[in-house]
Amino acid sequence: MKNMTKRVLPVLFTLLILFSCERKAAEPELTPLKVSGIDGEALWDRITAESDYRDYGEWPAHDGLRPGQSPHGVWHRVYGNRTLLEALPAADVTAPEGSIIVKDNFDNNKTLQSITVMAKVKGYDPNNRDWFWAMFDPDGTVLAEGSPGGCISCHEGMRRNDFVIINPLDEGL
DSSP states (O other): HHHOOOHHHHHHHHHHHHSSOOOOOOOOOOOOOGGEEEEHHHHHHIIIIIIIISSSSTTOOOOOOOEEESSSSSEEEOOOOOOHHHHHHTTSSSSOOEEEEEEEEEOOOOOOEEEEEEOOOSSOOOTEEEEEEEEEEOOOOEEEEEEOOOHHHHHHHGGGGGOSSSSTTTTTO
């Protein structure tokens, strides 16, 4: 009996650990959002109901809570959907249609203050690389949507990187 206990207990302990660990859900494959139906509410639905953006991958080499700056908060965490992350590195330095970048924006106390999103929607705004921009309260209230001048003017400096500030799209990850 003593030998059996020595063999069974480690197995049971390992199984307990495996089943008690939170498993991250797989991000579903979704068709890209269309220009005919894009607005803040549709984008919020995409990142919270159709998929949970917290199941997206964190931005490579920029994972976890990182120092940020206005308007993205003192701290931020950046997620990219499968469409974008699987396309990286992008030799043409262009995010594919259907790409979504979500940034959780936190205050000094690391309390979520807002969620900002860039969604690549074919035909939405060709002059600005077809990005649809939105900012939400943590409860999903739309604070800004569309092509806000503040978003575009800040990201304009990275036009050569498809308006993405965080990392070059064509670099290895």
